[in-house]
Amino acid sequence: MKHILIALFLTALSFQVAAVERKTAAQINPDELIAETQQDVSQSRDHIAFVWYIPSEYWTAGSNADTRLPGEEQEQIQQTMANLTVIAIVQGDYPPIGPVRYYDRNYLLKTVRFFRVDAEGERHPLQPYQSVTRPVRMLIGSIAPALGATIGSLGDNLQFFVFNDQTLDRKRLMDPGLPGGLIVELTGKEGRSLQAEFEFPLNSLYVPRKCPNGKPAHISWRYCPWTGKKLPE
Numbered sequence: 177m178k179h180i181l182i183a184l185f186l187t188a189l190s191f192q193v194a195a196v197e198r199k200t201a202a203q204i205n206p207d208e209l210i211a212e213t214q215q216d217v218s219q220s221r222d223h224i225a226f227v228w229y230i231p232s233e234y235w236t237a238g239s240n241a242d243t244r245l246p247g248e249e250q251e252q253i254q255q256t257m258a259n260l261t262v263i264a265i266v267q268g269d270y271p272p273i274g275p276v277r278y279y280d281r282n283y284l285l286k287t288v289r290f291f292r293v294d295a296e297g298e299r300h301p302l303q304p305y306q307s308v309t310r311p312v313r314m315l316i317g318s319i320a321p322a323l324g325a326t327i328g329s330l331g332d333n334l335q336f337f338v339f340n341d342q343t344l345d346r347k348r349l350m351d352p353g354l355p356g357g358l359i360v361e362l363t364g365k366e367g368r369s370l371q372a373e374f375e376f377p378l379n380s381l382y383v384p385r386k387c388p389n390g391k392p393a394h395i396s397w398r399y400c401p402w403t404g405k406k407l408p409e
Contacts, residue, residue, distance in 0.1 A: 195408040196395070197383040198353055204237035208380040215372040217362065222270045227360050227372035228334070230262040231352045232341065233381065235315070256311045259342040261350055263290065263304075264319070264334045267362060278333040279365075290339070292350050293357035293376075304337035312338060352378045 213229040235257040239250040265288065268278035290302040308316075316336045341349045350358060354377055362370040377395050384392035385407055387400035393407050400407055 196385065199381055199383055201233070201236045202240055203383070204233055204240075204381060206234065206237040206241050209234055209237055209378070212378050212380045213374065215374070217370045217372050219368075219370060223364055223368075224266065224268050224270070224276060225362050225364070225370050225372075226266045227362075228264040229358055229360075229372075229374050230264060231350070231378075232257050232260060233352065252311075253315060256309075256315060259340065260312065261339045261341040262316060263337045263339070263358075263360060265337070265360070265362070266334050267364075268333070269365065276333075281335045283365075284335055287363040288337075289361040290337070291359040291361070293359060295355040299359065302339050304339055308338050350376075352376045353381045 210228075213231070213234070215227050216225070217227060218225045232254075236254050239245055239253045242250075245253075265284055266278065267284065268276045270276055290304070291299040292302055293299055316338070319334070319336075339350075343349050350356070352374075356376045358374040358376075360372040362372070364370065375396070379395045382395045385395075387393050387407070388403045388405050389400070391402065393400060397407055398409070399405065
C-alpha cells in the first residue's frame with residue numbers, strides 16, 4: 177500500500193511540473209519572441225508587406241538579455257514601455273526598375289486597420305497614439321538601425337504605431353499570454369487586402385510542456401499530435 181501511495185504522489189508531482197507555466201521575465205528568450213511576432217504577408221513578388229507586433233515583453237526580455245545595460249537603465253526601459261503595445265509596419269512596391277517604393281506613414285495611417293481580438297473571438301478596433309513621449313520615441317528609434325544592419329532598407333523604412341495597453345482599471349488590454357489575438361489589415365495601392373494575424377497566447381511566453389515522446393508541445397495544443405494523449409493544463 178505504501179509503495180502505491182508513493183507512486184501516486186510521484187505521478188501527481190510530475191503532472192504538476194509539466195503543467196502550463198508562464199515564464200518569468202528573465203526566462204523569456206527575446207529571439208524566440210521576435211520570431212513569433214513577425215509576419216511577412218506580401219503574397220506577391222512585386223510587393224512587400226511586413227508586420228512586427230512588439231508587446232511590452234519584448235522590452236523586458238531584450239533589456240534583461242543585454243548585459244551591457246546597468247540595472248537602472250533596464251528598469252527605466254521596462255517602466256517606459258510597460259503599458260504600451262507597438263506595431264511596426266513596412267510596406268512597398270517593387271518597380272520594374274529601381275529601388276523599392278516604400279509607402280509613407282500618411283498612407284499607412286489612412287489604410288491600415290488594427291484590431292484587438294478577445295477570448296471569445298470578437299474584434300475591437302484600436303487607434304494608435306497621435307504622439308508619444310520623448311523616451312518612447314527614443315526607444316522605438318533605437319530599433320530601426322539594428323534592424324537596418326540585418327535586413328537592410330526594410331528596417332530603415334519601418335513605421336511604428338504605439339497603442340495603449342492598459343484598461344481604466346489598470347488591467348492589461350492585450351495580454352499575449354492569454355487567449356485572444358491581434359489583427360493588422362493592410363491595403364496595397366492596387367486595392368489588394370493583406371492581413372497579419374497573431375494568435376494568443378504566444379508560445380515563447382510559456383515553459384515548454386513535453387509530449388510523451390519527449391518533443392515540446394506548443395502552448396495552443398490540448399493533445400499531443402504524435403500520441404493523441406491529452407496534455408496537462
